[in-house]
Amino acid sequence: MAAAISFIMPAWKARFLREAIGSIVAQTSPDWELVVVDDCSPEALGEIVAAFDDPRIRYVRNEKNLGGKNLVRQWNHCINFATGDYIVLAADDDLYKPTFCAECIRLAEKYPQADLIHASVEQIDEEGKHLWDDSILPEFTNKYEYLNWWVTGRSFTCIGNFAFKRTALLAMDGFIDFPCAFGSDIATPIALSVQGVANTQDMLFCFRQSTQHLSADSSRFKEKLEAISQLSEWLQAIDYETPEDPADREFYQVMNREYLHRKVVFDYFNLVIRYLPADKLPEYLKLCRLATPLDKSMMVLRWIKRKILKRR
DSSP states (O other): OOOSEEEEEEEOOOTTHHHHHHHHHTOSSOOEEEEEEEOSOSSOHHHHHHTSOOTTEEEEEOSSOOTTTOHHHHHHHHGGGOOSSEEEEOOSSOEEOTTHHHHHHHHHHHOTTOSEEEEEEEEEOTTOOEEEEOOOOOSEEOHHHHHHHHHTTOSOOOGGGEEEEHHHHHHTTSSOOOGGGTTHHHHHHHHTTTTOEEEEEEEEEEEEOOTTSGGGOGGGHHHHHHHHHHHHHHHHTOOOOOOSSHHHHHHHHHSOHHHHHHHHHHHHHHHTGGGSOGGGHHHHHTTOTTSOHHHHHHHHHHHHHHHHTTOO
16 A cells, blocks of 8 residues: 655765654554655765564665756656655654654645645754744635745745655656756745645754755856746736735735846845855856846945955
8 A cells, every 4th residue: 555655865075964854754644654765976875774673664775866957857766756646855853853754644635626735934043042933824725825825935935844645646747857856845846836836834944054055066056047947937927817806816926026026136135146256256157147247246236245344
């Protein structure tokens, strides 16, 4: 009998792997499976997995590295091993609270129309110490409400805090592919929110802030700029019908072209440009292809202001 929840873990790093697997083994619900997919890591990941004597855990090692060239391709390769009704894309360093699985199953049974279950997030540091908590969304939100929660920045998004209905995820050919997966964790949940989103009422997922995250890799800044552009273009192409409910209409109208333009310029600067040395500014500003000449001039002024004030 297939498990209700398939935890699929594309793995590369050994440092937190034992703890990550342990958090899944500690689930209060027994109705889960875990597939650890070793992406040709140079570390002995198989030995760590083998230490867990649990028939619900499988270990697979890729014949060649996929994630180094295309991370989303690795994700989509990994989900082919899932047999559960819902797929959770687990990282090799994040943690799940013991009731995560049970609560996802409860919400799936209560809201069977939803293709997406969202867990609120507790952020932890590399030592596992609490940093801060996410917002709590209503237990069920329609697509307009969910989009508004993301647009207004009241919900932290990372791919591991979602349970995706497997049939729905496979029907859209898996996770949406942006360069280096930047923004894929935003677009994929939005795409699967059309039938509504069921939300946990507790922080059941722990996202680990780590220097090993891809988002901290300055060598991928060019890819990040292109991904920011592609995500903005994807969001502009969303074509929901105009809602009849005035509240939903207000939610939807927040995300207009003016807002999306402001956001893409904000992301160019705050995710990349602010971290660059002076000699790299001209080259990277050219890659901000959705920014106007005035936008780019303002980014340079902000960069200068930050340097004068000695801020990062």
